[in-house]
Amino acid sequence: xxxxxxxxxxxxxxxxxxxxxxxxxxxxxxxxxxxxxxxxxxxxxxxxxxxxxxxxxxxxxxxxxxxxxxxxxxxxxxxxxxxxxxxxxxxxxxxxxxxxxxxxxxxxxxxxxxxxxxxxxxxxxxxxxxxxxxxxxxxxxxxxxxxxxxxxxxxxxxxxxxxxxxxxxxxxxxxxxxxxxxxxxxxxxxxxxxxxxxxxxxxxxxxxxxxxxxxxxxxxxxxxxxxxxxxxxxxxxxxxxxxxxxxxxxxxxxxxxxxxxxxxxxxxxxxxxxxxxxxxxxxxxxxxxxxxxxxxxxxxxxxxxxxxxxxxxxxxxxxxxxxxxxxxxxxxxxxxxxxxxxxxxxxxxxxxxxxxxxxxxxxxxxxxxxxxxxxxxxxxxxxxxxxxxxxxxxxxxxxxxxxxxxxxxxxxxxxxxxxxxxxxxxxxxxxxxxxxxxxxxxxxxxxxxxxxxxxxxxxxxxxxxxxxxxxxxxx
RNA sequence: GGCCCCAUCGUCCAGCCUGGCUAGGACAUCGCCCUUUCAAGGCGGUAACACGGGUUCAAAUCCCGUUGGGGUCACCA
Numbered sequence: 001x002x003x004x005x006x007x008x009x010x011x012x013x014x015x016x017x018x019x020x021x022x023x024x025x026x027x028x029x030x031x032x033x034x035x036x037x038x039x040x041x042x043x044x045x046x047x048x049x050x051x052x053x054x055x056x057x058x059x060x061x062x063x064x065x066x067x068x069x070x071x072x073x074x075x076x077x078x079x080x081x082x083x084x085x086x087x088x089x090x091x092x093x094x095x096x097x098x099x100x101x102x103x104x105x106x107x108x109x110x111x112x113x114x115x116x117x118x119x120x121x122x123x124x125x126x127x128x129x130x131x132x133x134x135x136x137x138x139x140x141x142x143x144x145x146x147x148x149x150x151x152x153x154x155x156x157x158x159x160x161x162x163x164x165x166x167x168x169x170x171x172x173x174x175x176x177x178x179x180x181x182x183x184x185x186x187x188x189x190x191x192x193x194x195x196x197x198x199x200x201x202x203x204x205x206x207x208x209x210x211x212x213x214x215x216x217x218x219x220x221x222x223x224x225x226x227x228x229x230x231x232x233x234x235x236x237x238x239x240x241x242x243x244x245x246x247x248x249x250x251x252x253x254x255x256x257x258x259x260x261x262x263x264x265x266x267x268x269x270x271x272x273x274x275x276x277x278x279x280x281x282x283x284x285x286x287x288x289x290x291x292x293x294x295x296x297x298x299x300x301x302x303x304x305x306x307x308x309x310x311x312x313x314x315x316x317x318x319x320x321x322x323x324x325x326x327x328x329x330x331x332x333x334x335x336x337x338x339x340x341x342x343x344x345x346x347x348x349x350x351x352x353x354x355x356x357x358x359x360x361x362x363x364x365x366x367x368x369x370x371x372x373x374x375x376x377x378x379x380x381x382x383x384x385x386x387x388x389x390x391x392x393x394x395x396x397x398x399x400x401x402x403x404x405x406x407x408x409x410x411x412x413x414x415x416x417x418x419x420x421x422x423x424x425x426x427x428x429x430x431x432x433x434x435x436x437x438x439x440x441x442x443x444x445x446x447x448x449x450x451x452x453x454x455x456x457x458x459x460x461x462x463x464x465x466x467x468x469x470x471x472x473x474x475x
Numbered sequence: 476g477g478c479c480c481c482a483u484c485g486u487c488c489a490g491c492c493u494g495g496c497u498a499g500g501a502c503a504u505c506g507c508c509c510u511u512u513c514a515a516g517g518c519g520g521u522a523a524c525a526c527g528g529g530u531u532c533a534a535a536u537c538c539c540g541u542u543g544g545g546g547u548c549a550c551c552a
Binding site: 025027097106150153161164167168173175178194198229260262264270410413414424429443 | 480
């Protein structure tokens with residue numbers, strides 16, 4: 001979501017879009033988490049101009065490979081006396097916090113290590129005592145954060161902690177690494193989620209400490225769960241891999257994400273738009289600020305819209321690709337032949353909301369025989385004996401020809417219904433269940449054409465026999 | 476709890492800046508039409524300015540307060 005808006009903004013203004021991996025948490029960062037980010041960017045077609053896998057003039061693009069930069073810049077602040085070493089143990093800090101919380105005081109570092117003389121600090125560090133480096137925040141005064149969407153936001157310095165910049169493992173925190181890298185990589189605009197607002201004054205203070213101009217900040221609204229809390233994977237599918245495996249089209253997801261917090265200008269009509277149209281309409285200032293609830297219902301509708309916008313060939317190929325690579329049934333070995341898919345697609349295209357529905361719409365084309373139940377025939381509203389008679393009559397009628405032709409056979413079947421004294425709808429429903437095993441299906445006669453004459457007639461006879469054998473009382 | 480952000484139909488958005496609204500669109504929902512099923516499509520309906528004060532001829536729009544929701548207060552990002 002945030003990536004899309006960054007991409008749009010960069011493209012809109014002829015800027016560069018770079019991917020930087022912020023992997024300074026040595027516990028949480030894994031090759032898999034990085035791969036999943038890149039997979040997602042690739043799937044959504046948010047191509048970056050520079051990044052860890054393609055290089056660029058600002059590399060390296062993994063923070064774990066840029067530690068020298070952070071070391072140098074930390075030393076700079078230490079030398080200017082704008083930062084200091086803190087030797088407090090985690091236990092001491094935790095205890096402190098607990099006491100503060102209990103006393104209903106705002107938790108925060110008390111700055112006790114500020115008092116350690118420089119020479120003493122150097123000595124302890126050299127002796128190998130573990131420490132972190134903190135920013136020295138002047139507790140008087142205030143810092144104003146300029147946010148594109150919200151205007152000026154004021155923070156009193158009493159609210160700003162002496163932020164840790166360097167952790168005891170010699171890795172930087174987000175705050176330091178982000179500021180240093182944004183400067184070094186020439187980042188002009190920071191578009192990130194709203195949850196960062198309260199850390200932004202710390203970043204502004206850091207820019208000031210380095211004597212650098214701050215970039216433009218724009219905090220995007222946080223996507224929400226249905227209960228309005230910040231979106232989480234417990235309450236919502238947040239992995240892009242999930243959407244792909246569910247058969248959502250990349251275009252639909254981008255379209256949907258764009259709609260969260262953004263609307264096409266008045267009079268521009270449809271909410272269904274492609275990348276190009278989105279880019280043309282995109283405007284940072286038009287982003288709405290309330291946290292949108294992430295609601296899959298509208299996404300499903302949009303996905304259906306996008307499925308219907310595909311050409312038959314295009315959809316067939318996407319289905320094939322989905323079945324082979326993305327679907328819930330991973331790496332399916334038996335793929336339907338492309339020429340058959342091409343013929344089935346027109347029958348299901350306007351019925352499908354997700355690619356993953358392929359199996360439920362088309363299973364009867366691929367099964368040897370369909371599973372029949374009396375219950376399935378209920379909607380034909382005829383007693384079993386009559387059902388069997390109707391099906392036999394239909395089989396006889398169709399059996400006279402050597403193929404199925406919906407243009408010729410449909411009127412003939414209607415006529416037959418009249419002769420047999422059953423409703424047209426009931427006759428077709430009984431056929432439908434006999435052929436497919438269910439009462440909601442793609443167009444029937446066209447399906448039978450694809451199934452083939454022999455199979456179709458055989459299924460009718462099998463169903464007639466099944467019904468004739470059954471206990472009439474059951475219906 | 477402190478600080479910060481936010482507040483229009485069930486949901487997403489428009490309208491707010493630059494007061495004039497019988498508050499508009501989309502999804503969902505309900506009804507009708509089309510129809511051999513299911514869809515798709517067409518037509519129509521239900522449905523919202525959180526509350527209280529102010530300013531004004533006039534407030535969804537401007538101001539203040541209240542309430543509600545969210546975020547954040549880590550050697551996580």
